[in-house]
Structures are given as C-alpha cells and as structure tokens.
Amino acid sequence: MTPTTHLDATFAALADPTRRAILARLALGEASVTELAEPFAMSQPAISKHLKVLELAGLISRGRDAQRRPCRLEAAPLAAANEWLEAYRQLWETRFENLDVLLQEMQAAEQQSTRRKPPKPRKKP
Amino acid sequence: MTPTTHLDATFAALADPTRRAILARLALGEASVTELAEPFAMSQPAISKHLKVLELAGLISRGRDAQRRPCRLEAAPLAAANEWLEAYRQLWETRFENLDVLLQEMQAAEQQSTRRKPPKPRKKP
DNA sequence: TTGTTACATAACTATGTGGTTATGAATTTA
DNA sequence: TAAATTCATAACCACATAGTTATGTAACAA
Structure with a gap:
C-alpha cells in the first residue's frame, strides 16, 4: 500500500558513502562484519550501525556461520528505487529538451524587448 | 574528482517523500513555490527548505518571473544516481541468483546433517 | 573452565533534519 | 505612495543520525 516508506529507507540508506561502499563490497560476495569493517577508518560498532540501517x-540480510554474521545483498529494494528513478528520468529528459527549446525562445524574445513582459494575472479568488 | 558528495546529496534529497513528490510535480513542467506548496499540508517555509535541499x-534550478521563482528540473544528478543504481543492480541480480543456488545447496546439506558444519579457519596471522 | 573471537548493545555527544512561527525583502497592483 | 503577493530567512524546537567508548553475549578453542 505504501511503498513510500520503503523508498524513503532505501534512498536514505544509499545517501551515506560508507553504506554505498559496503554495498559495493557485498556485490562481490558475502562478507562478515569484521571483513566489512576492515577497509574503513571507523570502529566496529559504527559498521554494525550501518549494517542495521x-x-x-531490506538491502541486506544476515545469516549465521558460527560467531560470524555473514551479510548478503537483497536486490528487491534496489529494483524499486531503480524503477522510480528510471520512470522519472525519462520524463525528465524529455521535459528537459522541451524546456531547452522553451528557454531559447524566451531568450530570443527577451533580446528583442529588453526585459519587458506583460503582467500575467494568475487565478485568484 | 569526488562525485561521492554529489551522490550523497542526490540520494539524501530523494529520501524524503515530500521532495520526491515535488520532483514528480516538476516532471510535469515548471512551477512556482506556492504552486508546489499547495498540495501539501505544510507551511510555505517548509517547502522553501525542501526546494533549497x-x-x-542540483536536482532543480530556479529562475525569475516577477515575484515568482519558477523551479525546473535538472536531469544530470538523476542520471548519475541512476547509473550508480543500474551498475550495481546488475551485479546484484546475478549475485542474487548465485546466492539463490548456493542457499538451496546449503539448505539441502543442512537437512542431511541437521546443523553441523566443519570449522572454517579464516585467514589469521 | 578459561579465554578468544565476532558481534551487538547501551550510553553518550555532536551535528543534521524537518517542521514551526515571525519577519523581512522584492516586485507588482491600486 | 500604500498595499498585496511571492518568496526567503532567522530563530527555535523535537528528533534522527553518525560517530565514539565501554560493556555484554554467543560460539568456538584450549
């Protein structure tokens, strides 16, 4: 019903460079917490917090292997975020082209009239 | 040099549903601040803050039309975010398939041995 | 049992974020 | 000129976030 919250969490999770690096690392395969923490100049609890985020x-899930908690990636939320971006990107780019044309027309019109535009009364009660 | 910061800002901006709605609205064309604020149960300064974010x-730019500040979309940062997602999504899904197979094998193995796995000595100095 | 490894959790701090109300500035309108 | 419209900014609040250190816990190893 409300995938909004999922998108919120997904994009918020992706907004941190440490977490993106963790995801990139996990794209190469499963890894334990200490393995994930190693390349960062950061304490282990900090990494644990990022992993919890x-x-x-829903971007990762965790298993059990003795004391280790191997992390693995989950593709579904990424797909949702990707769909959102992809859908709007298309609108964006076409719209961008339209605006580009519109801007050129406006600039041409301004060069003729040297900044003078008729008042546009917007709808008012 | 450091597109990391740009990605940070882009994903953080997309993490808020109000801002995503604003972007969706702007995908339909330029709009002023009050026009953008109208559908939301939120004060105008709150919308101004979102627009500043x-x-x-770099997701929007603003022009001048009398007192109005028409907002328009900028496609470039979206494209960057999209590229990041798209690149990793591919890795993800293939990896996901691999893990799927691996998991099935592990589950089958566990059903036979009823949870008992040989110790795996990880690399240690 | 004792110790070690791998990880989580609690408590704390500093800073960021999302919202508010109040006010000010720029521009158009009367 | 005065008034209205559009928007930004300042000051403030509640809460989230990203980090720390310290400590606890679960599982293996001696």
Whole structure:
C-alpha cells in the first residue's frame, strides 16, 4: 500500500558513502562484519550501525556461520528505487529538451524587448 | 574528482517523500513555490527548505518571473544516481541468483546433517 | 573452565533534519 | 505612495543520525 516508506529507507540508506561502499563490497560476495569493517577508518560498532540501517531498509540480510554474521545483498529494494528513478528520468529528459527549446525562445524574445513582459494575472479568488 | 558528495546529496534529497513528490510535480513542467506548496499540508517555509535541499543537490534550478521563482528540473544528478543504481543492480541480480543456488545447496546439506558444519579457519596471522 | 573471537548493545555527544512561527525583502497592483 | 503577493530567512524546537567508548553475549578453542 505504501511503498513510500520503503523508498524513503532505501534512498536514505544509499545517501551515506560508507553504506554505498559496503554495498559495493557485498556485490562481490558475502562478507562478515569484521571483513566489512576492515577497509574503513571507523570502529566496529559504527559498521554494525550501518549494517542495521541497511538491514532495516531490506538491502541486506544476515545469516549465521558460527560467531560470524555473514551479510548478503537483497536486490528487491534496489529494483524499486531503480524503477522510480528510471520512470522519472525519462520524463525528465524529455521535459528537459522541451524546456531547452522553451528557454531559447524566451531568450530570443527577451533580446528583442529588453526585459519587458506583460503582467500575467494568475487565478485568484 | 569526488562525485561521492554529489551522490550523497542526490540520494539524501530523494529520501524524503515530500521532495520526491515535488520532483514528480516538476516532471510535469515548471512551477512556482506556492504552486508546489499547495498540495501539501505544510507551511510555505517548509517547502522553501525542501526546494533549497533539491537545489543544493542540483536536482532543480530556479529562475525569475516577477515575484515568482519558477523551479525546473535538472536531469544530470538523476542520471548519475541512476547509473550508480543500474551498475550495481546488475551485479546484484546475478549475485542474487548465485546466492539463490548456493542457499538451496546449503539448505539441502543442512537437512542431511541437521546443523553441523566443519570449522572454517579464516585467514589469521 | 578459561579465554578468544565476532558481534551487538547501551550510553553518550555532536551535528543534521524537518517542521514551526515571525519577519523581512522584492516586485507588482491600486 | 500604500498595499498585496511571492518568496526567503532567522530563530527555535523535537528528533534522527553518525560517530565514539565501554560493556555484554554467543560460539568456538584450549
């Protein structure tokens, strides 16, 4: 019903460079927490927090292997975010072209009249 | 040099449903601040703040039309975010398939041995 | 049992975010 | 000129976030 919250969490999770790096690392395969924490100049609890954010966003899931908690990627939320972006990107780019044309026309009109436009009364009660 | 910051700002901007709605509205064409604020149960300064976030992220730009500040979309940051997602989504899905197979194998193995796995000595100095 | 490894959690701090109301500035309209 | 419209900004609040250190817990190893 409300995929809005999912998108919120997904984009918020992606907004942090550490978390994006973790995801990039996990794209190469499963990894434990300490393995994930190693390349970062950051404490282990900080990484655990990031992993919890990613887990709550549904971007990763965690298993059990003795003491280790191997993290693995989950594709579904990414697909949703990708769909959102993709859908609007198309609108964007076409719209962008339209505006480009519109801007050129407006600039041409302004060069003729040297900034003077008729008042546009917007709808008012 | 550091597109990381741009991605940070782009994803953070997309993490808010109000801002996503604003972008969706702008995909239909330019709009003024009050026009953008109208559908939301929120004060005008709140919308102005959201617009500033979107502007700092480079997702929109603003013009001048008398007192109005028409907002228009900018496609470039979206394209960058889209590229990031798209690149990793492919890795993800293939990886996901691999893990799917791997999981099935592990589950089958576990059903036979009823949870008992040989110790895996990880690399240690 | 004792220790070690791998990880989580609690408590705390600093900063960021999303909202508010109040006010000010720029521009058009009367 | 005065008034109305459009928008931004300042000051403030509540809460979230990103990090820290310290400590606890679960599983393996001696």
